[in-house]
Amino acid sequence: MSTSELLNVIQILVALVVIAAVILQAKGAGLGNIFGGAGAESSYRTRRGLERTLFRGTIVLMLIFVGLSIAATQV
Secondary structure, three states, X not given: OOXXXXXXXXXXXXXXXXXXXXXXXXXXXXXXXXXXXXXHHHOOOOOOOHHHHHHHHHHHHHHHHHHHHHHHHHO
């Protein structure tokens, strides 16, 4: 397996994990907010515990994904 193939496989795996993390965040927001509906609970609130960890993890995964994309273009 060449380096470019390995980078592509890792990039696909990271993309799947990012998709799962975003879906988990959307489930916590409620079905009405997924499609853009604003409800009474749409006011600003802070993230705590697992929600904060998931949010920060999603950011880290996106940075890894972008880094892999750049690396794949250089190979």
